[in-house]
Amino acid sequence: xxxxxxxxxxxxxxxxxxxxxxxxxxxxxxxxxxxxxxxxxxxxxxxxxxxxxxxxxxxxxxxxxxxxxxxxxxxxxxxxxxxxxxxxxxxxxxxxxxxxxxxxxxxxxxxxxxxxxxxxxxxxxxxxxxxxxxxxxxxxxxxxxxxxxxxxxxxxxxxxxxxxxxxxxxxxxxxxxxxxxxxxxxxxxxxxxxxxxxxxxxxxxxxxxxxxxxxxxxxxxxxxxxxxxxxxxxxxxxxxxxxxxxxxxxxxxxxxxxxxxxxxxxxxxxxxxxxxxxxxxxxxxxxxxxxxxxxxxxxxxxxxxxxxxxxxxxxxxxxxxxxxxxxxxxxxxxxxxxxxxxxxxxxxxxxxxxxxx
Numbered sequence: 001x002x003x004x005x006x007x008x009x010x011x012x013x014x015x016x017x018x019x020x021x022x023x024x025x026x027x028x029x030x031x032x033x034x035x036x037x038x039x040x041x042x043x044x045x046x047x048x049x050x051x052x053x054x055x056x057x058x059x060x061x062x063x064x065x066x067x068x069x070x071x072x073x074x075x076x077x078x079x080x081x082x083x084x085x086x087x088x089x090x091x092x093x094x095x096x097x098x099x100x101x102x103x104x105x106x107x108x109x110x111x112x113x114x115x116x117x118x119x120x121x122x123x124x125x126x127x128x129x130x131x132x133x134x135x136x137x138x139x140x141x142x143x144x145x146x147x148x149x150x151x152x153x154x155x156x157x158x159x160x161x162x163x164x165x166x167x168x169x170x171x172x173x174x175x176x177x178x179x180x181x182x183x184x185x186x187x188x189x190x191x192x193x194x195x196x197x198x199x200x201x202x203x204x205x206x207x208x209x210x211x212x213x214x215x216x217x218x219x220x221x222x223x224x225x226x227x228x229x230x231x232x233x234x235x236x237x238x239x240x241x242x243x244x245x246x247x248x249x250x251x252x253x254x255x256x257x258x259x260x261x262x263x264x265x266x267x268x269x270x271x272x273x274x275x276x277x278x279x280x281x282x283x284x285x286x287x288x289x290x291x292x293x294x295x296x297x298x299x300x301x302x303x304x305x306x307x308x309x310x311x312x313x314x315x316x317x318x319x320x321x322x323x324x325x326x327x328x329x330x331x332x333x334x335x336x337x338x339x340x341x342x343x344x345x346x347x348x349x350x351x352x353x354x355x356x357x
Contacts, residue, residue: 006023006024006025006026006083007023007024007025007072007074007076007079007080007083008022008023008037008074008076009022009023009024009061009072009073009074009075009076010022010072010073010074011034011036011043011044011070011071011072011073012070012071012072012073013043013070014068014069014070015069020036020043021036021037021038022034022035022036022037022043022072023035023037024064024072024074024083026048026083026084030047030048030049031045031046031047031048032045032046032047032048032051032064032084033045033046034066034070034072043070044066044068044070046066046067046068048084050066050067051064051065051066051067051084052064052065053065053080053084056077056080056081059075059077061073061074061075061077062074062075062076062077062080064080064084124248125248127247128244128247128248131243131247131250132240132243132244132247135243140204140205140206140243141206143204143205143206143242143246144204144205144206144207144208145206147204148190148204148208148210151192151202151210152192155194155195155196155197156192156193156194156195156197156210156212157192157193157195158192158193159191159192159193159213160193160213161191161213161216165216166191169189169191169211169216169223169226170189172223172226172227173187173189173209173227173230175301176227176230176231176234176297176298176301176303177234178301179297179300179301180234180237180238180297181238182207182237182238186207186237187207187208187209187234187237188207188208188209189209189210189211189230190208190209190210190211191210191211191212191213191216192210192211192212192213193212193213193214194212194213194214194215197212198212198214198215199212199214199215199217199218199315200212200214200215201215201229201230201232201233202233203233203234203236203237203241203242204237204242205237205240205242205243205246207237209230209233209234209237211226211229211230211233215229218314218315218318219311219314222307222310222311222314224298224303224304224307224310225307225308225310225311225314226311227298227301227303227307228294228295228298228303228304228307228308228309228310228311229294229308229311231293231294231295231297231298231308232290232291232293232294232308233290234293234294234297235289235290235291235292235293235294235297236282236286236290238293239286239289239290239293241282241286241289241290244286245281245282245283245286287337288337288340291308291337291340291341291344292344294307294308295308295341295344295345295348296348299345299348299349299352305344305345305348305349306341306342306345306346308341309338309341309342309345312337312338312341313338316334316335316338
């Protein structure tokens with residue numbers, strides 16, 4: 001004679017925390033009962049339709065609730081599914097099947113990956129443009145002041161350039177910036193000693209531009225090459241490259257949070273901390289666009305449009321293509337970049353002469 005299927009576990013009386021070693025049995029008529037292991041006495045019994053079973057989550061013990069509020073707990077999850085499978089709710093069955101049938105889980109993961117890529121490829125760029133459009137004017141100012149304070153605290157120091165030279169370069173910078181959409185009042189030039197970052201220039205979202213003493217000294221007597229670099233930085237501001245990189249990083253962080261849950265203060269770090277702004281590098285396309293902007297604004301200002309190419313050559317000859325200590329450290333002045341700058345400068349000059357003729 002075959003015995004009724006059963007499960008080993010613990011039974012808790014209503015409103016009691018005491019464990020009772022027990023055995024759950026399902027009889028042929030569909031009733032589910034729990035018996036004391038030691039005495040064999042029945043502790044509780046109910047029709048299978050009256051019991052409630054917790055969902056299966058990994059190896060977490062399952063709980064079977066009875067109408068009198070007593071509870072049977074067992075670690076035999078397979079036994080629960082085998083013995084009480086018909087009593088398991090639809091949602092629980094789906095989860096159990098997903099756990100057991102890995103190909104379906106793999107498909108679900110693949111679908112999530114495709115969705116994440118679609119959001120990254122198409123939704124994030126749209127959201128970046130929307131974010132830029134609705135950003136109040138005060139926000140870039142706050143970001144920039146935080147970034148400048150971080151730089152001054154960690155890397156930069158007071159410029160040792162004499163006041164007369166600073167004023168001379170500032171005057172040339174203002175004349176150049178007058179040909180940008182924001183005009184000369186839309187940009188502020190700061191002089192700093194570069195320290196660890198050496199000859200460099202940086203643009204912040206509100207139009208703040210920093211140039212290091214080392215860069216000015218490296219340029220020597222070729223002031224146009226200094227203005228070519230500053231034109232490049234004006235281009236980053238005009239095209240809002242910093243904000244685009246910042247919002248894109250925030251969007252990707254949000255996507256990671258959506259997929260993987262809370263990752264702590266990631267968004268706050270990206271949006272508020274100045275160090276986050278400084279850690280974001282421009283893309284190669286943004287660098288090329290800024291190079292072209294420099295050439296265009298230098299031409300409009302009546303200065304040599306090839307000047308930035310000359311400065312890149314100085315950087316290449318001084319530091320090679322390693323980018324060490326160079327302006328735009330993640331994008332060294334490669335020969336290709338120099339050639340393209342010269343080609344575009346000649347193209348603009350020739351077009352202008354053709355128009356004049």
